[in-house]
Amino acid sequence: MAVERTLSIVKPDGVGRNLIGDVYRRFEQAGLKVVAARMMQLSQAEAESFYGVHRERGFFKDLVKFMISGPVMVQVLEGEGAIAKNRDVMGATDPKKADKGTIRADLATSIDENIVHGSDAADTAAREIAFFFRETEICPRKR
Numbered sequence: 001m002a003v004e005r006t007l008s009i010v011k012p013d014g015v016g017r018n019l020i021g022d023v024y025r026r027f028e029q030a031g032l033k034v035v036a037a038r039m040m041q042l043s044q045a046e047a048e049s050f051y052g053v054h055r056e057r058g059f060f061k062d063l064v065k066f067m068i069s070g071p072v073m074v075q076v077l078e079g080e081g082a083i084a085k086n087r088d089v090m091g092a093t094d095p096k097k098a099d100k101g102t103i104r105a106d107l108a109t110s111i112d113e114n115i116v117h118g119s120d121a122a123d124t125a126a127r128e129i130a131f132f133f134r135e136t137e138i139c140p141r142k143r
């Protein structure tokens, strides 16, 4: 399988509940390597732009409000099949429907506050990584 990169965000609930380490441990145990990371406070415009595909959805306003409610931890994960692997580690969008042992099943409280974001396909991963990181900010890892 090809080595891929994917964009991951620990959302404000995960940061606020001191779960960054728990989430990173799950990435690392699944063989996903952190190759770039930054904590930041998203602006309203940034959150609206990042989630632009959902602009017409009923939950868009609440989603943006939540994503700017506190700092987020943004990272690029690298590994074989990293995009699908990260989605597996995250679990389903709705924590009630997520498999046991996934981040969302184990840690999330609701579909609105579901701890993590992860790119869902190769094209979105490329776009989302470029949204947050310059190529020079991503550190290739030999081991």
Ligand code: GDP
Pocket (backbone or CB within 6 Å): 059, 063, 092, 093, 111, 112, 113, 114, 116, 117, 118, 120
């Ligand atoms: P993800 O890729 O699993 O994060 O899911 P989506 O890209 O479809 O949606 C983005 C985010 O919007 C999700 O992580 C949820 O926080 C939120 N969201 C998605 N669908 C719903 C919904 O039906 N109701 C609510 N309240 N929030 C939703």
